[in-house]
Amino acid sequence: MNSTAQSAAASTQSAADLKRWAGWVVGVGIWLLPLLWINLTTYLVLTVAGVTMGMLLFLTASGFTIILGLMDVINLAHGAFFAWGAYTGFTVLGALNKLGWVETGTLGQSLVSVLICLLLALAVGWVLGVLLEWLVIRRTYGSHLKQILITMGAALVMAEVIAILWGPNDEVVLTPAAFTGSLDLWDVVIEKFRLLAILVGGAVFLAMHYVLQRTKLGIIVRGGVENREMVQALGHNIRRIFTYVFAAGAALAAMGGTMWSIYTREIRPDMGESNLIFALIVVVIGGMGSVTGCFLASLMVGLAFNYVAYSVPTLALGVNIMIMAVILLLRPSGLMGRS
Amino acid sequence: MPEFILSLHQVHTFLGQHHILQGVSLQVPEGQALVLLGRNGAGKSTTLRTVMGLTPARSGHIVFNGGDISRARPFEIARAGIGFVPEDQAVLYTLTVEENFRLAMLEEDQASHDRQEAVFALFPDLKKFWKSKAGVLSGGQKQMLAIGRTMVNDHRLLLIDEPSKGLAPILVDQLAESLNQIKSRTTIVLVEQNFRMASRVGGDYYILDDGVVAHQGRMEELARDHQLKQKYLGIA
Amino acid sequence: MADQHPPQTPVQAQRAQEAAGRYTRAGLWLQVILLVLLALEPWLVSSFRVMDVAAKVMIFAVLVASYDLLLGYTGIFSLAHAMFFGLGAYSLALIIHHAGAPLWYHLPLAALLATGLAVLVSLVVAFFSLRLKALFFVVMTLALAQFADILSIQWHSLTRGEDGVSFKLPGLLDVGWSGGKLWGLTVNGRLLTYYIVLAAAALLFVGLVRFVRSPAGRVLKSIRDNEQRATALGYKTFNYQILANVFGAVVASLCGVLYALWVRFVGPESVMSTAIMLNILLMLIIGGMGTLYGSIVGAAFILVAESWLADGLRAVKVFLPDLMVLQRLADRWILYFGVLFVLVVIFFPKGLVGSAREIAARRRARVRE
Numbered sequence: 001m002n003s004t005a006q007s008a009a010a011s012t013q014s015a016a017d018l019k020r021w022a023g024w025v026v027g028v029g030i031w032l033l034p035l036l037w038i039n040l041t042t043y044l045v046l047t048v049a050g051v052t053m054g055m056l057l058f059l060t061a062s063g064f065t066i067i068l069g070l071m072d073v074i075n076l077a078h079g080a081f082f083a084w085g086a087y088t089g090f091t092v093l094g095a096l097n098k099l100g101w102v103e104t105g106t107l108g109q110s111l112v113s114v115l116i117c118l119l120l121a122l123a124v125g126w127v128l129g130v131l132l133e134w135l136v137i138r139r140t141y142g143s144h145l146k147q148i149l150i151t152m153g154a155a156l157v158m159a160e161v162i163a164i165l166w167g168p169n170d171e172v173v174l175t176p177a178a179f180t181g182s183l184d185l186w187d188v189v190i191e192k193f194r195l196l197a198i199l200v201g202g203a204v205f206l207a208m209h210y211v212l213q214r215t216k217l218g219i220i221v222r223g224g225v226e227n228r229e230m231v232q233a234l235g236h237n238i239r240r241i242f243t244y245v246f247a248a249g250a251a252l253a254a255m256g257g258t259m260w261s262i263y264t265r266e267i268r269p270d271m272g273e274s275n276l277i278f279a280l281i282v283v284v285i286g287g288m289g290s291v292t293g294c295f296l297a298s299l300m301v302g303l304a305f306n307y308v309a310y311s312v313p314t315l316a317l318g319v320n321i322m323i324m325a326v327i328l329l330l331r332p333s334g335l336m337g338r339s
Numbered sequence: 340m341p342e343f344i345l346s347l348h349q350v351h352t353f354l355g356q357h358h359i360l361q362g363v364s365l366q367v368p369e370g371q372a373l374v375l376l377g378r379n380g381a382g383k384s385t386t387l388r389t390v391m392g393l394t395p396a397r398s399g400h401i402v403f404n405g406g407d408i409s410r411a412r413p414f415e416i417a418r419a420g421i422g423f424v425p426e427d428q429a430v431l432y433t434l435t436v437e438e439n440f441r442l443a444m445l446e447e448d449q450a451s452h453d454r455q456e457a458v459f460a461l462f463p464d465l466k467k468f469w470k471s472k473a474g475v476l477s478g479g480q481k482q483m484l485a486i487g488r489t490m491v492n493d494h495r496l497l498l499i500d501e502p503s504k505g506l507a508p509i510l511v512d513q514l515a516e517s518l519n520q521i522k523s524r525t526t527i528v529l530v531e532q533n534f535r536m537a538s539r540v541g542g543d544y545y546i547l548d549d550g551v552v553a554h555q556g557r558m559e560e561l562a563r564d565h566q567l568k569q570k571y572l573g574i575a
Numbered sequence: 576m577a578d579q580h581p582p583q584t585p586v587q588a589q590r591a592q593e594a595a596g597r598y599t600r601a602g603l604w605l606q607v608i609l610l611v612l613l614a615l616e617p618w619l620v621s622s623f624r625v626m627d628v629a630a631k632v633m634i635f636a637v638l639v640a641s642y643d644l645l646l647g648y649t650g651i652f653s654l655a656h657a658m659f660f661g662l663g664a665y666s667l668a669l670i671i672h673h674a675g676a677p678l679w680y681h682l683p684l685a686a687l688l689a690t691g692l693a694v695l696v697s698l699v700v701a702f703f704s705l706r707l708k709a710l711f712f713v714v715m716t717l718a719l720a721q722f723a724d725i726l727s728i729q730w731h732s733l734t735r736g737e738d739g740v741s742f743k744l745p746g747l748l749d750v751g752w753s754g755g756k757l758w759g760l761t762v763n764g765r766l767l768t769y770y771i772v773l774a775a776a777a778l779l780f781v782g783l784v785r786f787v788r789s790p791a792g793r794v795l796k797s798i799r800d801n802e803q804r805a806t807a808l809g810y811k812t813f814n815y816q817i818l819a820n821v822f823g824a825v826v827a828s829l830c831g832v833l834y835a836l837w838v839r840f841v842g843p844e845s846v847m848s849t850a851i852m853l854n855i856l857l858m859l860i861i862g863g864m865g866t867l868y869g870s871i872v873g874a875a876f877i878l879v880a881e882s883w884l885a886d887g888l889r890a891v892k893v894f895l896p897d898l899m900v901l902q903r904l905a906d907r908w909i910l911y912f913g914v915l916f917v918l919v920v921i922f923f924p925k926g927l928v929g930s931a932r933e934i935a936a937r938r939r940a941r942v943r944e
Contacts, residue, residue: 068710074710074713136917136921139921144652144709144710145652146920146924148652148713149856149860149916149920150917150920150921152853152856152916153913153914153916153917153920154913154917156853156909156910156912156913156916157910157913157914157917160907160909160910160913161910163903163907164900164903164904164907164910165900167903168903168906168907216441216442219434219438219441219442220442222431222433222434222438223431223434223438223442225433226431226432226433226434227429227431229393229413229429230425230429230431231431231442232393232412232413232414232417233391233393233413233414233417233423233425234417234423234442234443234488234489235414235417235418235443235445235492236414236442237412237414238414239412273849274721277717277718277721280714280717280718281714281718283714284711284714284715288710313729314725314726314729314730317718317721317722317725318722320718321715321718321719321722324714324715324718325703325715328703328706328707328711328715329706332706332707332708332711
């Protein structure tokens with residue numbers, strides 16, 4: 001009797017294992033599908049482009065997902081921070097170019113200019129984030145409807161202010177000299193800036209992972225995502241932590257905006273809007289509040305977008321909507337979300 | 340005149356439209372376990388949550404350790420020296436036992452770590468599951484975690500809400516033993532439905548009924564007073 | 576005998592009261608006066624601009640009211656409503672554009688196509704609205720709307736992309752047609768179109784009001800207030816939410832047809848973009864959610880302000896030609912709407928009509944005491 005029960009238990013165990021393995025195989029294998037209609041070299045180039053886009057999306061989406069998970073705040077103005085970061089970078093590069101650091105200059109100068117861009121974007125995002133949280137978001141805790149309405153309004157205002165300060169037209173962003181051009185690895189052409197973007201995105205992911213998993217602040221944030229009230233009752237000023245987290249999310253989005261603008265070389269006042277859509281898709285796929293889920297989903301969206309955009313540009317967003325729909329039907333809380 | 344560590348004066352609390360606490364006044368003497376008794380919905384848990392600032396009082400005063408905390412926010416109250424063990428424990432399931440402790444430890448100094456060792460002596464299971472997620476613990480272990488993590492701080496008062504709920508009788512006895520050890524160092528306010536537990540731990544008692552204090556006295560007297568028990572607690 | 580007349584239920588009592596007050600309420604007279612004014616408008620003010628704003632106010636009032644049916648009455652937060660408007664507008668424009676020459680039957684055909692498309696797409700949307708958490712539904716509809724916008728821009732062979740489609744209307748409705756004078760006013764295609772818009776908008780609006788007051792409308796409200804209770808009472812909340820989604824979408828898409836009919840031009844920016852969705856939200860919030868009539872106030876407020884505020888700001892530009900930032904400050908009048916929007920949501924969440932009703936109810940309560 002006992003042994004049958006054991007073997008039955010073992011077989012359900014192995015069935016569960018098999019299912020998990022099948023999930024992994026399908027989950028990874030599906031990314032090889034484009035090889036059916038794209039040749040290998042192009043596929044690799046697109047993959048690098050997809051990973052780049054994923055990393056940059058992660059910068060925006062990760063802040064959004066933590067703000068949503070911890071504070072239960074839907075911030076549709078998140079894309080506006082992205083745009084502000086992009087314009088900050090644009091202005092910094094324009095100014096540094098007058099010193100001869102950007103379009104000409106050494107590798108060191110290029111690196112330093114990107115670094116200044118990123119730091120200033122972080123600062124601008126942080127300040128705007130604190131302001132928005134104080135002035136607007138505080139009044140909307142507990143009401144998603146109000147949050148969506150108010151932050152849509154705030155996004156509009158922030159985009160309009162950009163149009164007033166910098167003008168309503170498209171602008172061209174300079175790329176620092178050392179990052180123009182591309183590397184050629186066995187016929188796979190990789191733009192240098194893409195490598196930098198992947199490095200920056202990966203570094204942010206690792207840093208974020210470290211802060212959330214190892215530091216006390218991280219424990220407070222993760223605890224707060226699960227049970228805000230208890231974290232307060234244990235002696236933590238959750239409201240101040242809300243402000244910090246909101247500002248940090250805004251700063252990351254702004255940094256993402258800077259990287260993105262240098263990557264695509266053009267900026268518009270309403271560029272935050274389309275970025276927000278992708279970030280939202282990422283957050284929904286990844287599961288709200290989960291940074292790892294967000295990272296995986298960013299890569300998925302970036303890759304899917306690039307594979308499809310290469311063949312049928314019009315459908316690139318559509319495919320991502322489809323992925324989102326399928327994942328939601330299979331797992332209503334997203335990849336790593338808690339139900 | 341005994342020294343009161345916590346006193347409530349005419350505290351009124353609303354949850355939405357509902358008037359839950361309708362003028363609760365009570366005094367907690369230092370160095371014992373005071374038990375709050377009463378039927379479901381009498382306002383026992385709300386009393387603890389109001390002291391903690393989680394459902395702030397609309398009127399009345401709450402004085403802790405000589406200071407008025409009626410308008411303070413929960414984290415300020417916790418830092419002033421009150422530990423809170425809510426109903427259903429509220430351990431953070433996605434965090435490990437260790438992380439639950441780190442979250443609760445307000446000052447990371449030697450004294451806190453010493454107190455943490457004392458908690459291990461009291462609840463050895465916590466050390467055993469130190470690196471596991473709190474979500475995998477048994478009900479009794481979760482309760483130990485919820486109580487133990489608040490004890491790493493130098494709190495002067497612990498508010499504990501129905502620790503015996505859902506525990507096997509043998510665990511209840513163990514828990515009562517632990518609380519008796521704790522109360523020698525830290526004053527406890529205990530909300531309890533389990534009379535056996537309450538009578539083993541409690542010193543003074545208050546009975547709440549429909550949001551007001553209906554009766555108060557010493558636990559030993561209540562244990563003998565069958566009429567009173569029948570009237571307010573529905574037990575003979 | 577007494578057994579045959581059981582006591583009235585509260586709902587019956589409320590209905591009886593509404594029925595008794597139907598022809599005496601101030602609201603009814605306001606509606607009649609509004610309708611008469613709109614009908615006489617071409618004779619009262621001989622300005623094309625005023626007529627243009629009046630027609631757009633009518634169309635947007637219905638569009639916003641149909642959105643109110645979703646958000647205010649049913650609690651479904653969709654950001655894809657402008658997409659349905661766009662579907663309707665493109666239906667008419669593309670039929671006429673691709674047919675080569677405008678014919679009469681194109682109009683009913685467009686209305687039919689618009690309705691069909693709206694039903695199809697809204698069924699898909701409704702399906703998701705029932706499966707997903709509210710937040711995910713918002714994201715889904717926002718993404719869907721964006722996708723429609725991108726399609727309308729990039730599917731150049733069908734939609735002519737960002738250039739948009741301008742087209743002519745058949746026969747009497749053509750701008751070129753003129754039928755002489757009537758009481759001092761030239762009767763032309765514009766005027767006839769105006770009356771078509773007026774009649775259709777009035778009809779659709781009455782339809783929405785009837786829908787909201789119908790038994791189905793009451794169920795929708797009870798679902799919004801407490802879905803579990805409605806389910807427990809035995810209502811298939813599922814079906815009612817689908818109904819609301821589809822009905823709202825069809826009205827929105829018919830509004831799109833009317834809009835295309837009136838402006839004779841359809842482009843992504845003017846019918847599909849997020850800006851339209853923002854406008855709808857703005858009008859709804861300013862007018863007041865869950866009131867239906869608030870949509871008229873909101874649409875009038877925004878469209879009139881848009882039309883004349885832009886002028887005022889242009890005047891500012893003339894007086895201060897030197898400062899670039901000030902110039903742009905005057906150009907970007909949408910900024911002020913955004914600020915207004917945020918302020919209204921924070922300080923005035925019930926909107927104009929909602930707040931007015933609240934004040935009236937309070938006064939009535941005081942009188943009764």
